[in-house]
Amino acid sequence: MSAQKNRLATGGRIDRSRPVRFTFDGKAYYGYQGDSLASALLANGVTLVGRSFKYHRPRGIVSAGAEEPNALIEVGTGNRREPNTRAPQIELYDGLTTASQNRWPSLDFDLGAVNSCLSRFFPSGFYYKTFKWPKDGWLFYEKFIRRMAGLGTGSTEADPDRYDKVYGHCDVMVVGGGPAGIAAALAAGRAGARVVLVDEQSELGGSLLSERDRSIDGKPAMDWVAAAEAELAAMPEVKVLTRTTAFAYLDANMLSCVERITDHIGPNASGPRQRLWRIRAREVILATGSIERPLVYSDNDRPGCMLASAGRTYVNRYGTAPGQRVVILTNNDTAYQTALDFAAAGVSVAAVVDLRANPQGALVQATRDKGIEVIANSAITHVKGAKQVKEVDVMSLSADGKSVTGGVRHIYCDTVLSSGGWQPTVHLHSQTRAKVVWNEELHAFVPGPVMPGQNNVSVGAAKGVFGLADCLAEGHEAGAEAARRFGFTNAAGSAAGAEAEPAAEPLRPMWIVPSDKPVGQGGKHFVDYQNDVTAADVMLAHREGYLSVEHLKRYTTMGMATDQGKTSNVNALAIMAGLRGMNIPEVGTTTFRPPYTPVTFGVFAGPDKGDFLDPIRKTPIHQWHADHGAAFECVGQWHRAWYYPKAGESMHDAVNREVKATRDSVGIVDASTLGKIDIQGPDAAWFLNMVYTNAWTKLEPGKCRYGFMCGEDGMVFDDGVTSRIAENHFHMTTTTGGAARVLSWLEEWHQCEWPDRKVYFTSVTEQWAVFALNGPNSRKVLEKVVSGIDLSEEAFPFMSWRDCEVAGVKARIFRISFTGALSFEVNVPPSYALHVWRALMSAGEEFNITPYGTEALHVLRAEKGFVIVGQETDGTMTPQDLGFEWIIGKAKPDFIGRRSHLRSDTARPDRKHLVGLLTENPQEVLPEGAQIVEHVKDKPPMTMIGHVTSSYWSPNANRSIAMAVIKNGRNRMGQTVYLPYDGKVVAARIAKTDFLQDGAAANA
Secondary structure, eight states: OOOOTTBOSSOSSSEEEEEEEEEETTEEEEEEETOBHHHHHHHTTOOOOEEOTTTOOEEOOOOSSTTOSSOEEEESOGGGOEEEEEGGGOBOOTTEEEEOOSOSBOSSSBGGGHHHHTGGGOOTTHHHHHTTSSTTTHHHHHHHHHHHOSSSOOOSSOOOOOEEEEEEEEEEEEEOOSHHHHHHHHHHHHTTOOEEEEOSSSSSOGGGGGOSSOEETTEEHHHHHHHHHHHHHHOTTEEEEOSEEEEEEEGGGEEEEEEESSTTTOTTOSSOSEEEEEEEEEEEEEOOOEEEOOOOOBTTTSTTEEEHHHHHHHHHTTOBOSOSEEEEEESSSHHHHHHHHHHHTTOEEEEEEESSSSOOSHHHHHHHHTTOOEEOSEEEEEEEOSSSOOEEEEEEEOTTSSSEEEEEEEEEOSEEEEEOOEEEOOHHHHHTTOOEEEETTTTEEEEOOOOTTOOEEEOGGGGTOOOHHHHHHHHHHHHHHHHHHTTOOSOOOOOOOBOOOOOOOOOOOOSSOOOSSOTTSSSOBEEETTTTEEHHHHHHHHHTTOOSHHHHHHHHOTTOSTTTTTTTHHHHHHHHHHHHTOOHHHHOOOOOOSOSSOOOHHHHHTTOSGGGSSOOEEOTTHHHHHHTTOEEEEETTEEEEEEOOOTTOOHHHHHHHHHHHHHHTOEEEEOTTSEEEEEESTTHHHHHHHHBSSOOTTOOTTBEEEEEEEOTTSOEEEEEEEEEEETTEEEEEEOTTTHHHHHHHHHHIIIIIOTTSOOEEEEOGGGOEEEEEESTTHHHHHHTTEESSOOSTTTSOSSBEEEEEETTEEEEEEOOOSSSSOEEEEEEOGGGHHHHHHHHHHHTGGGTOEEOOHHHHHHHHHHTTOOOTTTTOOSSOOTTTTTOGGGSOTTOSOOTTHHHHTSHHHHOTTSEEEEEEEESSTTOOOOTTOEEESSOOSSSOOOEEEEEEEEEEETTTTEEEEEEEEETGGGGTTOEEEEEETTEEEEEEEEOSOTTSTTTTTTO
16 A cells, blocks of 8 residues: 555544545545545545536635535446535545546546636626527527536436435434533433434544543543443433434424435445434434634635644544645634644644734644744735645735735745634524524624524534533533423433633634735635635625625525535625625524535435335235236226236227126226225214315215315315215215325314314225125125115115125115216225125126226216316316306305305306217227317417317217317307317317217217
8 A cells, every 4th residue: 555645643533454445536545444535535645626616626625524615526436426425524435436526527637627717707697697698699508508507417327225214203302412412412311311312423522523632521532422422322212323414403393314324334235325314302402513614815715725623623533634734824712723733743834824913822822832933913815826735925914904014925835724713503593493693702693592392402512602611511401401391300410521721812803814916806715615606706796786695695606505605604794794884693694494414315215216106005805806817007006907808808898898798787896995084073064064065964864975175266176975974973985096185185174274173084995995886787786695774776775875784794885876877885894805895796697797997987987977086177177167066055155165166257158168079980089188179270379278188988879988178168069179189180079978868979
């Protein structure tokens, strides 16, 4: 193995005994177990990792965490290629394949870099202005713009990995595994509460993973973390999820998290790749830490320009120096700890350039004592070097800090680390719709009041509290208080202690570090690295009137990249505030939306793909249908028998045979898929009166009634037969595909509009198997197996029901029909379904009983003009349009949709009406959906007056039949209309929809 240029001889939490090989842009490198891709690349001296989105400028690694805006990497190849993955969050494993993005033909030589030379022509909003002229030029511009858009390319092949989903519930959910989060989980767990602790890193510790020489309770900080982790693991009511990002905070304390299970192992690992957690908590403790802000200085995007905290992480956690000679630019004390840690690791720190006039804190003095030069009241005015920092220019600041003075000092270096202060990570807090407030002391936004119903508290750095001892105390108190609030009275123990830290001097807010040239001339001051937004772009937005933060965001695209402005938003808002002469909070904030970091589509889909995309529902006798040669079709989630072809039969032959046999003798269909809802309660009849268009209060027990439901717009929503079982008990049937929708509809009206009504709904679709006997011999078949009732017309009339026994099984039979023939619907428990079905088939042998499928069912109902909601209706049809004026209760004071039926538009005569169509050529079967015109022209456009909703060959009418909706159709009876399709024009006569009525077919 070749030497790693920037790997330190000792230190870090990596396992140096386990080297790991990986590739980047086709070149092989190695790191160690525990490295991130970012730390391994830096260790190997690789600083150029990508090209910027718009200008294709060379870009390097900026951060060490989820806030990374630059180092977006393509991971994997083929069907496992995943773009835009952040290098600091990619854990190294043997065989990892990675590549840079947004460059061609190579990262080192990118032709797109010409955009950087032409950057003056590509300011923010250039596309709004440039591509308006010439008027017809957009079709030319578009293909080039779309080719340039986006970052990275995803695989076009099917994802081979598995994903999982799980729901969790807890008393206390802690987000963040740093010192505050660990302390909170320990306190709540010790008290006996059910706790879930999630953290996005591979191990607990948070900021402590990047520290040197810190102690808690008198022992090394990471020893305390290890002991705490072991204690949490031993608690039966505590679950710790590492490598888990809480990316969304939803209503009612529901958080969505993604757990990376095997991403760090590689594609050959067993088990799911990632798991989606949806966790509902009684209380959430947000210990999400904070993010360091970069300073906006000239050419601050050069590879080698990083955050000071990131440099510290690479040295302390990964044993890697970002470079050989470092310059630090800061406006606060925390960057001095980075200088001290670099010095302790043997990395040369050329100087600390401090924007403050006279820094004198303890850390500053310790830095000077190490022999590191501190250049106060000064700024970096230029960073030199194209693909790697080579040198920086440093100049003194004027008294007001708005400009630079004096001579230029040139300092050789290969790395610039900057720190502009810290911004609490308020994303999840903001996702609850809670506000953030400006803290003038921290010069940062901190969490504001919590939204009602979202029980959460922010602690530690997420709240703007940065001292280790204070973070431990806050976390412990939050965890203990949450446990007490939920009735857990066990002792939560005492808070861990840490040494007091030296008082920090105030930072000096400087949102644009001045240079020797005005902003926009000379070097570029980048605010949003990922979308190439500069301070000059913010100024341009101000000049052009885009003053609102949301307008600023969209005009410049600031904060709209995958990092959601984690490192850029506050700087941009502060610059706009300065331009407008306002305080930062007066300018306002943009909206943080889920997800916190990008989430793969695969984890949202989870196992719900392929055969598992949608549940497959089968009737209790599905296997009988399969054994008897049925072809199946999907009706909603149900697999229903479509038709039963015999040897040598086509679908057309089989359907004709089934239809003819049913109409002439007896047919049987498995109708178990019909939606069935049990409705009970003293107000059940009143409720049905409101949801149906016709009257229900006087329906007698033992009787059935057909009804239409309408939406508030008066349009048909669903139909079905409802039977009264007892005074306060009804049995409702719905369409197969509409069952769940109707149940939700009923519950919505009950819960939201009429919650005081005593009525209860229960889905019983799968509690009843239903077999419909149809045809003139259906009564004779049923008489052979039924007991306990008289099946005669007088004793058992149409639209009534009876309890009885069929083949020795308790059953309920309904005298209703969807074919217009004599019909009986037999309902039995599903466990007895096959027994009863076989008994009915055996009883019908002498009558040549014929099982028929859904296609024959459709033909049979169409022969009598019966409608199917969703086929004859499309959300624009009222009952009156369908010819069902009789089903509207004229004396009813109200029902859902009644007022809409009184609108002039609903009653106008030229609305589309449901009618029948009989083609001039009886053999011509019209295609469903065919458009209908009154007058044929040589070519389109032609005025369309309707379309075909259903069309079949009817063996009983011995001709084609069709149903259609046509403007003013019922007043056009006998007229001829035309249907142009497939290069021909077919003429058809408008007729009634009952195609078996005397003379209807004969008069075609």
